[in-house]
Amino acid sequence: MWSLLLFPLLDTHSPVALAIGMIVTAGIVGGAIPSLVTAPLAAAYGNFAIGILLCALSLRSLFCTKVLVETKGRDLRQARPSTAAIR
Numbered sequence: 001m002w003s004l005l006l007f008p009l010l011d012t013h014s015p016v017a018l019a020i021g022m023i024v025t026a027g028i029v030g031g032a033i034p035s036l037v038t039a040p041l042a043a044a045y046g047n048f049a050i051g052i053l054l055c056a057l058s059l060r061s062l063f064c065t066k067v068l069v070e071t072k073g074r075d076l077r078q079a080r081p082s083t084a085a086i087r
Contacts, residue, residue, distance in 0.1 A: 034057060041049045 038050050041053060
């Protein structure tokens with residue numbers, strides 16, 4: 001993952017560095033792919049198809065946000081019962 005080179009101060013073997021690298025890479029890929037898809041999509045199906053693509057991406061973002069668990073008022077250092085058996 002080349003994005004790990006963006007953070008030379010972090011130990012590249014740490015889980016934090018790996019998470020940062022994955023987030024940066026996902027942001028680059030997630031931002032580049034819709035940009036590359038829109039031109040051929042508009043040429044083949046017209047501008048309405050771009051609107052449908054943006055609507056689908058918005059619905060996906062809304063779903064992912066809705067699935068996230070609220071952590072306000074929780075002790076994040078305490079393991080949840082479902083993950084305690086794994087450790």
